[in-house]
Amino acid sequence: MSGGKDRPYRYWLTNIRGIGKKRKISLLQKLGSAEEIFRAEQEVLQKAAGEAAAGKIRESKKDWDILAEYEKLCRQKINFTCYGDTDYPKRLAEIPDAPFGLYYQGHLPSDRMPAVAVIGARACSEYGVYVAREFGSKLAEAGIQIISGLAMGIDGISQEAALAAGGESFGILGCGVDVCYPKCNRHLYEKCRRQGGIVSEYPPGTKPAAALFPPRNRIISGLSDLVVVIEAREKSGTLITVDMALEQGREVLAVPGRITDSLSRGCNSLFRQGAGVAVSPLDILEALSGPGYHINMEETLKKGRENVFSGMESIPIRELPAQEKQVYEQLEVLPRTPEELWQKTGMALTIQEVMGALVELCLKGFAEARPEGYCKKILATKKNKGIMVDD
Amino acid sequence: MYSTVISGGIRGIYSYLVQVEVDTAQGLPGFEMVGYLGSEVKEAKERVRVALKNAGFAIPAERITVNISPADIPKEGTAYDLPVAVAILSSMEIVPRESLGHLLMIGELGLNGELRPVRGVLPVVRKAKAAGFKSCIVPKENGKEGAVVEGIEVYGLGCLQEVADFLRQYKAPPFEPAQVDLEKIFRQQEEKGPDFADIQGQKEVRRAAEIAAAGFHHLLMIGPPGSGKTMIAKRIPSILPPMSLEESLEVSTIYSVAGLLKEKQSLVCKRPFLSPHHTISEHALAGGGKIPRPGVLSLSHRGVLFLDELTEFKRTTLEILRQPIEDKEVQIARSSGTFTYPASCLIVGAMNPCPCGYYPDRNHCSCSPWEIDRYLHKISGPLLDRMDIVAEAKKVDIAELGNENDAEGSREILERVMRARRMQQKRFQGTGLSFNADMGPAQVRKYCPLGTQQQKMMQQLFSSMNLSARAYHKIIKVARTIADLEESGEIERRHLAEAACYRRTDSKYWGRHR
Numbered sequence: 001m002s003g004g005k006d007r008p009y010r011y012w013l014t015n016i017r018g019i020g021k022k023r024k025i026s027l028l029q030k031l032g033s034a035e036e037i038f039r040a041e042q043e044v045l046q047k048a049a050g051e052a053a054a055g056k057i058r059e060s061k062k063d064w065d066i067l068a069e070y071e072k073l074c075r076q077k078i079n080f081t082c083y084g085d086t087d088y089p090k091r092l093a094e095i096p097d098a099p100f101g102l103y104y105q106g107h108l109p110s111d112r113m114p115a116v117a118v119i120g121a122r123a124c125s126e127y128g129v130y131v132a133r134e135f136g137s138k139l140a141e142a143g144i145q146i147i148s149g150l151a152m153g154i155d156g157i158s159q160e161a162a163l164a165a166g167g168e169s170f171g172i173l174g175c176g177v178d179v180c181y182p183k184c185n186r187h188l189y190e191k192c193r194r195q196g197g198i199v200s201e202y203p204p205g206t207k208p209a210a211a212l213f214p215p216r217n218r219i220i221s222g223l224s225d226l227v228v229v230i231e232a233r234e235k236s237g238t239l240i241t242v243d244m245a246l247e248q249g250r251e252v253l254a255v256p257g258r259i260t261d262s263l264s265r266g267c268n269s270l271f272r273q274g275a276g277v278a279v280s281p282l283d284i285l286e287a288l289s290g291p292g293y294h295i296n297m298e299e300t301l302k303k304g305r306e307n308v309f310s311g312m313e314s315i316p317i318r319e320l321p322a323q324e325k326q327v328y329e330q331l332e333v334l335p336r337t338p339e340e341l342w343q344k345t346g347m348a349l350t351i352q353e354v355m356g357a358l359v360e361l362c363l364k365g366f367a368e369a370r371p372e373g374y375c376k377k378i379l380a381t382k383k384n385k386g387i388m389v390d391d
Numbered sequence: 392m393y394s395t396v397i398s399g400g401i402r403g404i405y406s407y408l409v410q411v412e413v414d415t416a417q418g419l420p421g422f423e424m425v426g427y428l429g430s431e432v433k434e435a436k437e438r439v440r441v442a443l444k445n446a447g448f449a450i451p452a453e454r455i456t457v458n459i460s461p462a463d464i465p466k467e468g469t470a471y472d473l474p475v476a477v478a479i480l481s482s483m484e485i486v487p488r489e490s491l492g493h494l495l496m497i498g499e500l501g502l503n504g505e506l507r508p509v510r511g512v513l514p515v516v517r518k519a520k521a522a523g524f525k526s527c528i529v530p531k532e533n534g535k536e537g538a539v540v541e542g543i544e545v546y547g548l549g550c551l552q553e554v555a556d557f558l559r560q561y562k563a564p565p566f567e568p569a570q571v572d573l574e575k576i577f578r579q580q581e582e583k584g585p586d587f588a589d590i591q592g593q594k595e596v597r598r599a600a601e602i603a604a605a606g607f608h609h610l611l612m613i614g615p616p617g618s619g620k621t622m623i624a625k626r627i628p629s630i631l632p633p634m635s636l637e638e639s640l641e642v643s644t645i646y647s648v649a650g651l652l653k654e655k656q657s658l659v660c661k662r663p664f665l666s667p668h669h670t671i672s673e674h675a676l677a678g679g680g681k682i683p684r685p686g687v688l689s690l691s692h693r694g695v696l697f698l699d700e701l702t703e704f705k706r707t708t709l710e711i712l713r714q715p716i717e718d719k720e721v722q723i724a725r726s727s728g729t730f731t732y733p734a735s736c737l738i739v740g741a742m743n744p745c746p747c748g749y750y751p752d753r754n755h756c757s758c759s760p761w762e763i764d765r766y767l768h769k770i771s772g773p774l775l776d777r778m779d780i781v782a783e784a785k786k787v788d789i790a791e792l793g794n795e796n797d798a799e800g801s802r803e804i805l806e807r808v809m810r811a812r813r814m815q816q817k818r819f820q821g822t823g824l825s826f827n828a829d830m831g832p833a834q835v836r837k838y839c840p841l842g843t844q845q846q847k848m849m850q851q852l853f854s855s856m857n858l859s860a861r862a863y864h865k866i867i868k869v870a871r872t873i874a875d876l877e878e879s880g881e882i883e884r885r886h887l888a889e890a891a892c893y894r895r896t897d898s899k900y901w902g903r904h905r
Contacts, residue, residue: 123753359888
């Protein structure tokens with residue numbers, strides 16, 4: 001049953017209020033297509049769906065001009081797919097409460113490529129920022145589609161990193177696909193549309209509301225093979241997504257943090273419940289090789305070991321002036337303040353020398369300035385598609 | 392009989408000469424005052440009449456007309472009481488007219504005939520000296536303030552009777568001119584204030600404060616509560632270079648106009664340190680009133696204006712700072728004219744990075760990114776751009792608190808600051824500038840030439856840090872001060888790098904999303 005000619009009718013069917021998804025599906029099965037439903041006699045509908053539902057369908061026909069409405073949607077460059085269509089994501093169709101209609105801009109995640117949801121706290125720490133970037137870019141380089149909620153914090157950062165690494169990323173919204181929320185992630189929203197997709201089950205123009213977000217979380221996990229959690233507080237929206245992922249039978253991995261950090265509590269409670277441990281993006285690749293993707297483990301592992309967390313040792317730091325080298329040796333992947341670095345160099349340098357060296361290192365591309373301090377800059381590695389797709 | 396006495400009026404911090412004319416003539420007895428007078432000046436009529444009577448002078452039953460000229464400038468204040476009274480005495484031929492020739496006088500009168508202190512004695516006496524007067528009569532309490540001006544005799548007298556005596560024996564007055572020992576006053580300032588030795592850790596902010604003090608660069612400190620930002624700010628006066636006499640006169644003039652000079656304190660010779668509460672109004676900050684008086688911004692001229700809890704200030708109040716920071720003066724326009732007060736102060740701000748104060752320590756801080764943004768954006772971009780040095784205060788470790796005191800004291804820091812001060816004095820001799828921070832773009836080009844290496848570095852910094860033209864010059868100016876602290880004639884790469892480090896801090900917070 002491809003969309004094609006029936007699609008405008010399916011769009012109408014999706015938007016009938018007061019009829020559940022199950023009844024819509026059974027109607028489709030009984031009558032064959034949405035067009036048939038639209039054209040069906042009232043008695044036929046009453047027999048197929050019951051009196052109340054038939055009444056609702058009749059009501060909805062009154063103020064719905066099939067072709068005009070669908071054309072309006074197309075003019076907005078919004079695509080539409082419906083449960084049962086061939087282009088409806090397979091992974092999503094498997095979940096118990098799959099949305100009946102799905103709106104998207106850009107395109108939908110490919111069923112042939114692995115997809116991973118990277119989720120976590122909005123108010124994340126510098127550690128979270130670092131890990132989200134690392135996982136986002138490394139997974140994207142391995143050809144994995146990154147699914148997330150386009151939110152601030154972990155969600156947005158991992159997607160941003162994935163897109164920057166040349167990968168594809170999909171933002172699942174709790175509002176219409178034509179509404180950018182949160183507004184400050186506008187650039188990410190635009191980039192996702194070009195280099196991936198924006199997906200929502202809510203009709204275009206729907207304003208974001210608190211009640212709409214928990215249901216969209218099931219789509220995030222539903223579109224993915226696997227869910228990675230980076231930093232979550234106890235009782236957070238992230239853990240709601242995890243619950244849904246588990247109901248849907250998705251594997252959940254979490255990234256460990258320090259036990260003293262409140263942002264690690266969520267992940268640590270997941271470990272207690274038996275979640276997988278992801279200490280490197282490679283763990284994700286390993287876990288993914290289960291559900292039918294033949295990942296070229298040997299090559300990926302080899303390349304991965306070289307790149308992941310190794311920073312940029314290959315760059316000739318030998319050529320740096322002595323002071324800069326001294327400071328560089330103390331830099332880590334997590335940010336340190338000039339004062340901490342000064343202490344770590346054994347106070348051999350003055351604070352002003354440390355600060356000067358840091359700016360030089362930033363200019364030369366060896367270090368990076370973050371709100372918490374200065375850290376080693378990890379250079380983006382070359383594209384490394386280590387995944388073969390099982391046809 | 393016509394008679395005239397010279398006095399002085401104040402407009403902003405400047406003084407102008409005023410002629411008080413009195414005519415007593417036959418006619419219906421009365422007392423008229425004209426000359427664009429404010430209400431307190433008009434009330435002088437009653438004070439003068441009663442004071443004269445109580446000092447033992449009978450006012451003739453004649454028609455007395457007083458004109459205060461120039462008659463087209465609005466007059467305010469009570470300093471015209473004495474000249475009006477003396478002009479009347481002169482017109483009654485109680486004091487000889489010749490005695491008034493090279494004399495200028497100001498003072499308020501009490502009903503008992505005593506002379507009371509007035510505002511603005513210092514600028515008036517300076518003006519008198521510039522206009523070639525030989526002596527001045529001022530109220531006793533203002534004597535020392537006036538005596539600071541050299542080359543003119545200033546007599547501090549107690550009551551109207553004394554003034555009459557003085558004038559009657561003007562060739563050899565029975566009074567001594569007021570004297571001040573400038574050296575002694577300047578020595579007094581060396582009293583001990585809080586010392587930098589009290590501060591544990593905070594290497595970065597200490598260094599930033601040192602540079603700020605040496606070159607008068609505006610400083611913004613960001614850090615969690617209790618990290619010692621306020622402590623450091625309070626210790627900045629202890630490492631500021633002492634004021635020169637010229638600077639001291641500038642500051643004292645402002646204080647004199649504001650009526651804030653005390654009798655004991657003839658001159659402000661310690662750099663002011665003002666720390667207004669964040670509820671301060673726009674007018675209190677910039678100066679205000681119908682005839683504007685200097686605000687906190689001008690009162691901290693040549694000194695430190697410390698704005699603690701910067702984000703708690705009203706935004707409109709903070710935005711007022713913008714133009715004075717650039718121009719080093721405040722211009723206040725009123726219907727009666729535009730008033731200009733100098734405002735070349737070192738602005739030191741202190742603030743938390745987020746509402747709870749602990750960002751980026753996520754164990755303490757659970758503020759949402761949105762809340763942090765809203766908090767930080769209370770400081771507008773243009774204002775932030777005007778801060779030369781942004782330094783982070785970090786939470787102090789217990790290890791540092793426990794350390795036996797090995798922190799540098801204010802004296803050692805001051806020695807380095809003085810070195811930089813001498814370099815700057817040499818550099819700016821005869822230009823009217825005094826600190827590196829005062830340089831404009833043209834002077835930066837002239838006094839801070841960069842080598843090819845350094846220029847290349849600045850180009851890289853300009854593009855990588857997304858600098859404004861102003862920020863670009865500020866980095867060079869701060870680097871100049873850092874080089875001065877080392878007595879280095881050339882600005883080296885390391886100086887530029889350190890200066891840039893203090894500007895990177897702000898983009899770390901405000902540019903988090905870039």
